């Protein structure tokens with residue numbers, strides 16, 4: 171079986187650097203979660219920075235349903 175390269179990274183995701191994904195790239199403040207959409211296969215989330223009054227779309231990588239769907243495709247024989 172062949173897992174997508176990013177598969178293990180999803181479960182072990184931790185803040186890697188000083189700036190987390192949910193912090194504003196402009197001012198570094200923690201942003202407020204607005205909404206999530208995964209229709210494209212990517213785990214995209216909208217966060218709003220109250221200070222900048224701007225919304226930022228954060229890409230958390232491949233959406234979970236896409237990972238599972240891809241895994242199922244490559245595992246059609248083994249059930």
Ligand SMILES: [Zn+2]
Pocket residue numbers: 194195196197198199219220221222223
């Ligand atoms: Zn900001």
